[in-house]
Amino acid sequence: MASVGEIPLGSIDTVFLDLDGCVWFGDELADGAVEVVEGLRSSGRRVVFLTNTSYMRAATVAAKLRRLGIDAATDDVVLPVEVLGDHPALRDGPRVWYFGPDGVRDAVAEVAELAQRPEDAELVLLGRDTSLRYDDLTDALGVLVRGGRLLALNVDPQVPIGGGRVVPGIGAIAAALTYASGVRAEVVGKPSATFFEAAMRRYGATAERSVMIGDTLDSDIAGGLGVGMRTVLLGYGSPSALEPPPVPDHHVPDLRAAWALLAGATEAG
Numbered sequence: 712m713a714s715v716g717e718i719p720l721g722s723i724d725t726v727f728l729d730l731d732g733c734v735w736f737g738d739e740l741a742d743g744a745v746e747v748v749e750g751l752r753s754s755g756r757r758v759v760f761l762t763n764t765s766y767m768r769a770a771t772v773a774a775k776l777r778r779l780g781i782d783a784a785t786d787d788v789v790l791p792v793e794v795l796g797d798h799p800a801l802r803d804g805p806r807v808w809y810f811g812p813d814g815v816r817d818a819v820a821e822v823a824e825l826a827q828r829p830e831d832a833e834l835v836l837l838g839r840d841t842s843l844r845y846d847d848l849t850d851a852l853g854v855l856v857r858g859g860r861l862l863a864l865n866v867d868p869q870v871p872i873g874g875g876r877v878v879p880g881i882g883a884i885a886a887a888l889t890y891a892s893g894v895r896a897e898v899v900g901k902p903s904a905t906f907f908e909a910a911m912r913r914y915g916a917t918a919e920r921s922v923m924i925g926d927t928l929d930s931d932i933a934g935g936l937g938v939g940m941r942t943v944l945l946g947y948g949s950p951s952a953l954e955p956p957p958v959p960d961h962h963v964p965d966l967r968a969a970w971a972l973l974a975g976a977t978e979a980g
């Protein structure tokens with residue numbers, strides 16, 4: 712059997728595309744993003760926006776894409792909270808202490824029982840909470856030192872917000888709780904194989920004919936490689952905390968270059 716690296720890029724039929732740092736930077740669209748997405752689609756490929764975004768639901772992400780000029784339906788977007796119910800950590804129905812934005816709380820409540828007090832919880836679920844307070848960390852730590860599990864919608868260390876600025880990601884908060892409690896975080900979104908497999912199932916995609924394009928080594932590239940997809944790293948390449956660091960199949964400076972790679976492969980057959 713051919714290794715993934717030997718399968719021609721021209722045979723790729725599903726493009727899993729990261730959003731933050733690839734398609735958009737906060738509220739700024741990446742250069743050429745509209746043309747690249749249209750180009751990929753007109754070459755017959757399905758484009759799936761596979762994002763670790765954890766402060767809004769798929770419908771809101773799709774609406775933001777449309778507002779910025781990219782044609783997108785809710786069904787074109789996969790994010791952690793939408794596949795939360797598939798995660799093994801929720802299988803036995805633990806009571807969940809959630810802290811994160813209200814925009815995502817409803818989605819959590821659809822698949823998990825939310826505890827009213829931290830004393831009643833068996834699992835801490837972390838979303839991206841930009842109004843995080845010290846007391847929130849204390850409540851979460853209490854659940855963990857009583858034997859609770861730690862589940863994060865993503866473990867991204869930082870999130871680009873435009874203008875060259877970044878803010879601490881959920882992974883930074885998870886790391887603080889892990890340091891305080893010794894409890895390691897499990898992850899719902901990228902790089903979890905559960906997440907990639909749920910996304911492929913939804914579209915009937917196979918790893919052999921899929922590519923993951925993203926700007927983060929430890930989520931996009933590690934996750935794609937983990938399920939056997941071709942991977943394309945965009946940009947400067949975030950630092951990796953993995954040993955050895957994941958090695959993408961291709962490394963290009965930006966979205967236009969990623970499109971050139973796939974478009975060239977189409978012409979070459």
Ligand SMILES: [Mg+2]
Pocket residue numbers: 729730731732733925926927
């Ligand atoms: Mg990204």
